[in-house]
Amino acid sequence: MFSKPQAYLTKVFIQIFLRNKQYIIFSLILPLLILGIVGLNDGDADPIDIGLVNNSESNLSQEFIEQLTSNNIFNVIQDSEDKLRTDLINGDLMVVLIIPRAMNIEIDNLNIKLLVDKSQTQFIQTIEPILNQSLLSIERKITGNTPMFKLVVEDVKSRTLSYIDFLLPGIMAFMLMNLSIAGSGFNVVEFRRRGILKRLFVTPIKPIDFVISIVIARMVIVLGQLSIIFSFALFILDANVVGNIFNLYFVIVLGILMFLTLGFSLGSLAKTQESVGVLATIFIYPQLVLSGVFFPLESLPIFIQPFAEILPLTLVADAMRSIANDGLQLVDIYSNFIGIAFWIVIGMLVSTKLFIWKEVAG
Amino acid sequence: MPIIKANNLVKTYKDPKDSNKYLKAVDGISLSINAGEIYGILGPNGAGKTTTLEMLEGLKDIDDGTAFINSINVSINPYQVKQVIGVQLQANEYFDNMSLSELLNLFSALYSSSNDPMELLNKVNLGDKASAKANELSGGQKQRFSIACALVNNPLVLFLDEPTTGLDPQAKRSLWDLVLDLNKMGMTIVLTTHNMEEAQVLCQRIAIMDYGKIIAEDTPQNLILQHAPDKQREVISGNMEDVFIALTGHGLRD
Numbered sequence: 027m028f029s030k031p032q033a034y035l036t037k038v039f040i041q042i043f044l045r046n047k048q049y050i051i052f053s054l055i056l057p058l059l060i061l062g063i064v065g066l067n068d069g070d071a072d073p074i075d076i077g078l079v080n081n082s083e084s085n086l087s088q089e090f091i092e093q094l095t096s097n098n099i100f101n102v103i104q105d106s107e108d109k110l111r112t113d114l115i116n117g118d119l120m121v122v123l124i125i126p127r128a129m130n131i132e133i134d135n136l137n138i139k140l141l142v143d144k145s146q147t148q149f150i151q152t153i154e155p156i157l158n159q160s161l162l163s164i165e166r167k168i169t170g171n172t173p174m175f176k177l178v179v180e181d182v183k184s185r186t187l188s189y190i191d192f193l194l195p196g197i198m199a200f201m202l203m204n205l206s207i208a209g210s211g212f213n214v215v216e217f218r219r220r221g222i223l224k225r226l227f228v229t230p231i232k233p234i235d236f237v238i239s240i241v242i243a244r245m246v247i248v249l250g251q252l253s254i255i256f257s258f259a260l261f262i263l264d265a266n267v268v269g270n271i272f273n274l275y276f277v278i279v280l281g282i283l284m285f286l287t288l289g290f291s292l293g294s295l296a297k298t299q300e301s302v303g304v305l306a307t308i309f310i311y312p313q314l315v316l317s318g319v320f321f322p323l324e325s326l327p328i329f330i331q332p333f334a335e336i337l338p339l340t341l342v343a344d345a346m347r348s349i350a351n352d353g354l355q356l357v358d359i360y361s362n363f364i365g366i367a368f369w370i371v372i373g374m375l376v377s378t379k380l381f382i383w384k385e386v387a388g
Numbered sequence: 389m390p391i392i393k394a395n396n397l398v399k400t401y402k403d404p405k406d407s408n409k410y411l412k413a414v415d416g417i418s419l420s421i422n423a424g425e426i427y428g429i430l431g432p433n434g435a436g437k438t439t440t441l442e443m444l445e446g447l448k449d450i451d452d453g454t455a456f457i458n459s460i461n462v463s464i465n466p467y468q469v470k471q472v473i474g475v476q477l478q479a480n481e482y483f484d485n486m487s488l489s490e491l492l493n494l495f496s497a498l499y500s501s502s503n504d505p506m507e508l509l510n511k512v513n514l515g516d517k518a519s520a521k522a523n524e525l526s527g528g529q530k531q532r533f534s535i536a537c538a539l540v541n542n543p544l545v546l547f548l549d550e551p552t553t554g555l556d557p558q559a560k561r562s563l564w565d566l567v568l569d570l571n572k573m574g575m576t577i578v579l580t581t582h583n584m585e586e587a588q589v590l591c592q593r594i595a596i597m598d599y600g601k602i603i604a605e606d607t608p609q610n611l612i613l614q615h616a617p618d619k620q621r622e623v624i625s626g627n628m629e630d631v632f633i634a635l636t637g638h639g640l641r642d
Binding site: 029030031034035038041042045046220221222224225226227228229230231232 | 445447467468470471475477479480481482483484485486490493494495497498499500537538541
């Protein structure tokens with residue numbers, strides 16, 4: 027089924043790739059770097075720097091400060107109000123708490139002043155409840171009241187999933203997209219521009235021979251690149267994969283096929299190397315934001331979510347995450363496969379209808 | 389028995405300036421080229437020489453008319469035609485990072501055949517460059533290499549599109565020798581050129597094309613006799629360039 031010209035051309039495409047050492051190194055640096063940075067982080071958030079001005083000398087204020095300091099979330103810096111105000115304005119601190127002179131158990135409704143930089147509104151919205159909570163628990167401790175409610179957080183998935191485990195399928199999906207697009211669209215436009223494609227079609231090979239060869243060659247190459255990233259994450263960074271690795275690779279193979287055909291489409295639409303670059307950027311960057319690879323889909327505006335869910339990268343990243351993080355079987359993610367198949371058909375239609383075969387191969 | 393037979397070939401393009409208008413790049417060309425002949429197509433830039441060749445080579449669709457090479461219909465069986473022809477294109481770029489012998493092996497494989505790359509390289513005087521890359525070659529070496537690539541399938545007909553454009557006199561002469569050698573071995577050669585001397589030295593017959601039509605076709609000798617205007621009586625000093633200018637005028641075409 028694999029003719030001699032196809033086999034030879036496939037071999038040549040792989041050979042050309044392997045000889046381009048610079049490209050190999052550059053294509054691996056970014057994903058390894060991202061994974062490395064995430065993987066070497068211990069996972070704990072850095073404490074938040076808050077300033078504290080203590081104007082009171084009562085025992086109560088001392089106890090409050092001790093409580094606050096012992097909380098891991100905060101890194102308390104005590105100083106004069108003037109100094110801390112300057113730090114706040116300079117952005118070195120997020121908030122400054124000012125304990126009034128009359129901090130005393132006898133006085134009800136004591137106001138602790140909170141100095142903030144309003145440009146950090148979003149951050150303050152998050153930190154304010156934590157501060158209130160801390161104050162409340164300190165108050166309870168001092169007054170000796172027992173709390174009525176307590177929130178117990180239980181992970182229903184009940185397994186330890188670190189940030190790298192969450193990030194790994196997404197990064198692999200993203201890398202799979204970049205490498206496949208670069209390997210098909212860019213290659214074809216370049217081959218056409220330099221007249222190499224025309225030279226190939228002087229010989230009796232058919233366009234389909236060329237497509238089969240470049241798809242297989244690129245499949246092998248991208249699988250190799252992804253396996254390097256994957257091994258790095260598994261063996262060096264101790265990432266965990268819950269589901270079946272073969273299922274994961276099945277999704278990867280389909281994903282590569284999808285992005286290769288979409289890459290051919292971009293290469294068919296674009297006449298020059300510059301315009302294929304712009305087209306690829308238009309194709310890649312929105313997906314980076316909208317696909318849930320780095321930010322959860324739920325954080326997107328509601329009206330954009332249905333659109334985001336059918337993006338090619340979302341389908342692949344979600345399928346990979348379902349297997350790698352949730353241990354789902356292939357049948358559980360059939361809807362993703364329908365989506366991927368849909369995109370493969372679109373890619374094939376666009377690239378065969380618009381492709382330059384007509385221009386270069388008669 | 390002609391090995392190439394073309395009847396009323398037409399290639400139409402949309403006018404880039406006005407999409408309602410059509411331009412005929414090739415306008416009813418008929419050719420009859422004999423086996424073993426070196427046939428030249430001369431013409432100013434944009435006359436339709438390359439388009440004519442590419443239709444014969446199966447690289448461009450034939451909009452109207454018929455073409456047969458070795459009795460195979462080009463429109464119906466382009467892949468069969470490609471098996472029996474060798475083509476040297478104007479642009480000569482190849483995959484990066486591959487040596488000449490690797491490229492020749494690749495082209496052989498694309499014809500599902502195998503051929504000794506060294507033998508081909510020796511034939512075009514590039515035996516010492518087997519492990520060089522294509523982009524390391526000089527202009528003349530590149531042209532000779534692209535002829536080697538066109539020979540991997542032992543073609544019956546060799547098409548050369550402006551093979552000596554941009555070459556220095558030495559490289560040009562060495563390429564002429566190569567073309568004559570190949571012809572002596574029985575190969576039919578069709579070439580396009582701007583170089584009148586080349587046409588005169590190499591070609592047994594010449595067609596002069598302008599605006600998509602053949603405006604004259606004969607042996608170089610007869611063309612000079614008929615068209616070199618002021619020099620008719622002194623045939624020896626008249627040359628193909630005089631013929632060319634007499635037929636296509638003095639205006640610049642680029």
